[in-house]
Amino acid sequence: MKFKEFECGVKLLExxxxxxxxxxxxxxxxxxxxxxxxxxxxxxVTTPKQKLLIVNSIHGNEPGGREGGVRVLEDSADPAFEASxxxxxxxxxxxxxxxxxxxxxxxx
Numbered sequence: 001m002k003f004k005e006f007e008c009g010v011k012l013l014e015x016x017x018x019x020x021x022x023x024x025x026x027x028x029x030x031x032x033x034x035x036x037x038x039x040x041x042x043x044x045v046t047t048p049k050q051k052l053l054i055v056n057s058i059h060g061n062e063p064g065g066r067e068g069g070v071r072v073l074e075d076s077a078d079p080a081f082e083a084s085x086x087x088x089x090x091x092x093x094x095x096x097x098x099x100x101x102x103x104x105x106x107x108x
Contacts, residue, residue: 001067003033003107009070010038017077019043020092031105038099040076042092052097060106069099 001009014021022039029035041049056069075081082088091097 001063001070001107003104006066006070006101006104006107007036010036010073013038013073013077020077020083021073026100029103029105033104035104036101038073038101039096040073040092040099041096042089045093047094049094049096052095054097054099055102056099057101057103057106060103063107066101066107069101073099 010021010023014023020040020042022041022043024037024039025034026037027035054069054072057063057066059065075083076088076092077083
């Protein structure tokens with residue numbers, strides 16, 4: 001997966017599941033690319049939530065983490081996959097799960 005494919009994919013997830021996915025940026029990489037933090041939570045639940053952190057793509061030459069992280073986001077939001085499972089719903093009620101992707105320059 002290339003960085004542009006990642007950007008397109010997470011933005012499509014955000015558009016498709018606006019109550020579950022929020023794509024934010026937390027800075028810019030040394031190479032000038034946005035550093036994304038994708039938030040996964042059930043935004044319909046408005047009670048205070050704890051934060052969970054799942055860091056992906058620290059090492060640019062290791063694609064498994066970033067691709068796996070994106071797949072977890074997709075599976076957790078899409079009811080055709082895991083999103084309809086009770087354990088996913090239970091996790092998204094009390095938590096905001098942060099999926100930062102800190103090394104976009106390593107994807108190119």
